[in-house]
Amino acid sequence: MSTAVSPLAPTSYPDMPEIEGVAFATAQAGIKYKGRTDVLLAKLAEGTTVAGVFTRSKCPSAPVDWCRSILARGTARGLMVNSGNANAFTGKKGKAAVKLSAEIASKALGCAEDEVFLASTGVIGEPLPAEKFEGVIAGLAALEQQATWLEAAKAIMTTDTYPKIATVTVELDDQSVTFNGMAKGAGMIAPDMATMLSFLFTDAAIDAKVLQALLSGETDGSFNSVTVDSDTSTSDTVLLFATGAATARGVAPVTALDDPRVPVLKAALGDLMQNLAQQVVRDGEGARKxxxxxxxxxxxxxxxxxxxxxxxxxxxxxxxxxxxxxxxxxxxxxxxxxxxxxxxxxxxxxxxxxxxxxxxxxxxxxxxxxxxxxxxxxxxxxxxxxxxxxxxxxxxxxxxxxxxxxxxxxxxx
Amino acid sequence: MSTAVSPLAPTSYPDMPEIEGVAFATAQAGIKYKGRTDVLLAKLAEGTTVAGVFTRSKCPSAPVDWCRSILARGTARGLMVNSGNANAFTGKKGKAAVKLSAEIASKALGCAEDEVFLASTGVIGEPLPAEKFEGVIAGLAALEQQATWLEAAKAIMTTDTYPKIATVTVELDDQSVTFNGMAKGAGMIAPDMATMLSFLFTDAAIDAKVLQALLSGETDGSFNSVTVDSDTSTSDTVLLFATGAATARGVAPVTALDDPRVPVLKAALGDLMQNLAQQVVRDGEGARKxxxxxxxxxxxxxxxxxxxxxxxxxxxxxxxxxxxxxxxxxxxxxxxxxxxxxxxxxxxxxxxxxxxxxxxxxxxxxxxxxxxxxxxxxxxxxxxxxxxxxxxxxxxxxxxxxxxxxxxxxxxx
Structure with missing residues (x-):
């Protein structure tokens, strides 16, 4: 595995504004890697809406199946991501590992299992030892040791040579509204679709249907417009969470696509996604150009x-x-x-x-x-x-x- | 450019039976390479029929355009192939170079220009100095110094590390009928289609329409079933020539697809083409497996x-x-x-x-x-x-x- 940072890496990381209603914690579950974090837990405020786009692979991973099955609900309270094992092509063991992961995370977060989104990245075909999450995730429940955006992005890396984060702020109803995001991916990168994991967050209140339209609309011009090797992962996942915390500051919820503020959100989200997608290519395995x-x-x-x-x-x-x-x-x-x-x-x-x-x-x-x-x-x-x-x-x-x-x-x- | 022979190369070359009605000569025109042959002239007996399949590229080379334009006639008296320059993406200069090449070859062979098939392989975008053929081809006219199949196959190589020849003999009307072939190609190899040059010859007498059906029918299972790098050349050309010389030995001409001998010919041609196609993959650039x-x-x-x-x-x-x-x-x-x-x-x-x-x-x-x-x-x-x-x-x-x-x-x- 390559250790040197890609020469195309950004020279600095952006200052990431806080997004109210999102808190991270990371831990070392020891799934595969030693001496580094490999699990990320995100706690999301009540009322958070969610949208997702996933790999078009006919052999998707168990976590992709899980996310698809709970997406229709439109709300989320948590996200758990592990690196080192993709839980893909793992049959019944894979489904059981997903179920156990959701149980562990939901217990820690105090929410329903189907409010917890899951993603896994790493080797294909190895059973995921989800029981390893038990101790470390329970310990994160209080989220007292909150992780930064950079730390969160580091926990989900595999062959990435640098963590990928980006932020965009726009004015909505005379208030600042923020979109933050992270991504991982360096190989098995091709369109159809994102070919990696990316998690995006905003404090705007956006109805789940509008959120999905925004996310789907911006995918082609960003994650589906990058390619490292034409190979498409079984695990590609992009999730966008809207906590709605900005309503407390007087930003009215966005409930319809014809809301005049939608173009502003669309542009911000598009910029964020294109930035992260390009960061993935800049970390393309072995890339020098x-x-x-x-x-x-x-x-x-x-x-x-x-x-x-x-x-x-x-x-x-x-x-x-x-x-x-x-x-x-x-x-x-x-x-x-x-x-x-x-x-x-x-x-x-x-x-x-x-x-x-x-x-x-x-x-x-x-x-x-x-x-x-x-x-x-x-x-x-x-x-x-x-x-x-x-x-x-x-x-x-x-x-x-x-x-x-x-x-x-x-x-x- | 790699010089070592591919470790996957065949360990020996087949003995190639003569095909009556086909004679080769090779020469050093100095198109690009030094100290090796780079032009092949094949003289074909009167009455030779021809079939062809070509690249599906939307940017085909000038020789591909030429071959397509004269294929409908169904007969051929000559074939001239050069290596070192593909005469592709050369605009009006490319058309002029094709015209001059056909002129030079037809004069040497004593036939019409549109009875001479042309193929070029090598660098794209460089004008082909066809005037360099003039001296060497005129000198080959008598074809006194006939080249062997192996020598012919060597003259059309580019990054190939070994020449590719194959032969199949079948019984038709109690007589031996032969299919011989050669191919070149090592990179820019992908289906749609042959992604290289291959020239096939038989002494059977086969009506041009039947010949075309046979060739087209066997292409998918052979040249379109190999890939080195998914890249498709602008110059892919497979030509099949039938001299009909076997009729003198009592092999009746094949004039219809429902002739009961067609399956025998089809199987022989299929074997020949699959053999050559696999030889191309075995010479895939850098291939070890x-x-x-x-x-x-x-x-x-x-x-x-x-x-x-x-x-x-x-x-x-x-x-x-x-x-x-x-x-x-x-x-x-x-x-x-x-x-x-x-x-x-x-x-x-x-x-x-x-x-x-x-x-x-x-x-x-x-x-x-x-x-x-x-x-x-x-x-x-x-x-x-x-x-x-x-x-x-x-x-x-x-x-x-x-x-x-x-x-x-x-x-x-």
Whole structure:
């Protein structure tokens, strides 16, 4: 397992405002890792609403099944997350482990079992020894030793080289309303969907149906627009909790999608999710380059997105980036294989500000030096103009390095 | 560029029977490589019929456009192939280079331009200096210095570490009829379609329409069932030529698909194509393991195939193979992300003869030692039983190694 922090990691962590109605505690349950925290308990105020989006995998983990089964209720009082074991493909033992986890957490939090959301991340196929939660979670009940956002984010890491947190504050009814979030994920990252765990919290009071619409609406442009390796986890989970604590400060509850404040919330949530999604790519296993792929002029946004993902997932494009090789022919290849409308002879490609190809051939002013200079940077923008329509997309990925192979050739956790 | 021969290469080359009506010559045109042949000319007897399948890329190379445009005629007198430059994404210059190539070859062979099939492989986006063919091809006109099948296969290599040839002989009308073939390809290998160049020849007389049906019919089970890196080339071309020379020995021409001899030809061609397709995977860039993925019990063959390809293309499955790690959880992940019907709790997985998972969880008799022993072999079979229906599929891939990244991080040719 890699230990050095990704060179693409943010250089500092944001100051995270408190979100009233959310309290964290972490502990060492010893599920797999030694000498670090591996379980996170979040206590949520009464009245907290919840929304969720989950992996589209046909082989989801037991905790994903659990979250889906209790989501309709729309309210939550707790969240328990462990790292080191995904409780995925664990059959009846997996269901029993989920049941025991919910029991332990609900007893500690003083709420019903189906008010506790669960997530697990780590190795697939190993039974989760949920009984290990018993002692440590009971001890956290009082939540006297409250953990910070950073500590909470650290407890849910697996191959992550740094914890991922972000915050956005907006004005609502002349009051500050906050969205805070955390995420984990470094491999098995691809769209459909989040390919990792992310937990988002706000103190706004938002009706569960509105909350779900907001979360679902912002997923495509954030967590579904990043890819490390085109692999989709069995455990992908994004949960958004709204404690409603801001009502005490005079922020009226949001109960309908046509509320004029919804666009403000939507923008804030979108920013938060895009920030966290990009942090996941920046921690992509073995990543040394952060790559933004922009596709313009497609016949539709969906078509642009398919083409952008074809480029972002291409091993040949990603290895070229690793080798700092301005190999735009591989971008042509990836456009061509996407199966979407494209006209070879209208295609133009940029690396950064350098146009390398136009009208279906190499740019007449092509400069290998200029293109190579772009490739040497830590952050690379690849832009493709199809010249067919108005469809656009923007997705993020990282390069494919020998370290990715090394990490995944050894890693079993 | 890697120079060592793949450890998965065949240990010997087959003796290739002559195919009457086919003669090869090779030369050093100096397109890109130094000190090796880089152009192949095949002279085909009058009356030779032809069939072809090509890349589904929306950005095909100029030679692919050319072959498609002349295929309807159904007859061929020549084939010219160069390595070192793909003549792809070269705009008007690319069309001009194709025109000049056909002119030069047709003059040397004494046939019409639209009887000459062309293929190019190598770097994308560089104009092809077709004028370099002029001298060398004119000199080959007499074809006095005929090249062997092995020499022909060598002239079309790029990152290949060994030439790929195969032969199958069948009895037709009490006479031997031969199918010979060659292929090149090591990276940018994925279905849809062949992702490489392959040229197949038979001395049977087969009507062009029948020939096309035979070729198209055998493509899915061979070249479209292999993947190295999920990337699809702009230049994929498979051409099948039937010289008809066997008619002189009393083998009646095959003029209709319901001819009772068609199944014999179909089986021979299928074997030949599968052999060559597997040779391509065995030469996969950086490959150290040859992997067969078998999927059974799917709701349909098409569904089984999608799931098999999802496993075969998964970077996490392929890096686990590289690391000799029996990480069956990643197989579960790849089944789950395929988007096809799958019931987690009916899934069973084998590595070789070792069942590692059953009924949606780890096999009760799971032995890490036994599973690891399978992973240490050069050839690994991964079998998935879905338990839903009768659909089956079998595809081939290789592991993903640091060498793949090294080859493609530096390679620009």
């Amino acid at each position: 952060f790559i933004e792929v922009q596709v313009e002029g497609a016949t539709s946004d969906a078509s642009a997105r398919t083409i952008a993902m074809s480029i972002a997932n291409s091993p040949l494009v990603k290895t070229a980036a690793a080798g700092e090789d301005a190999n735009w022919g591989r971008v042509v290849m990836a456009v061509g294989k996407a199966g979407e409308p494209a006209d070879r002879d209208r295609l133009a490609i940029w690396f950064g500000d350098v146009r390398v190809a136009v009208d279906g051939e190499r740019d007449p002013d092509y400069s290998e030096d200029a293109a190579s200079a772009v490739m040497k940077k830590d952050e690379i923008v690849i832009r493709v103009e199809l010249g067919l329509g108005e469809g656009t997309a923007r997705v993020w990925t990282c390069d494919l390095t020998k370290e990715y192979v090394a990490i995944n050739g050894d890693y079993r956790s | 040859f992997i067969e993925v078998q999927v059974e019990g799917a709701t349909s063959d098409a569904s089984a195939r999608t799931i098999a390809m999802s496993i075969a293309n998964s970077p996490l499955v392929k890096t686990a193979a590289a690391g000799e790690d029996a990480n069956w959880g990643r197989v579960v992940m790849a089944v789950g992300k395929a988007g096809e019907p799958a019931d987690r709790d009916r899934l069973a997985i084998w590595f070789g003869d070792v069942r590692v998972a059953v009924d949606g969880e780890r096999d009760p008799d799971y032995s890490e030692d036994a599973a690891s022993a399978v992973m240490k072999k050069d050839e690994i079979v991964i079998r998935v039983e879905l338990g839903l229906g009768e659909g089956t599929a079998r595809v081939w891939t290789c592991d993903l190694t640091k060498e793949y990244v090294a080859i493609n991080g530096d390679y620009r040719s």
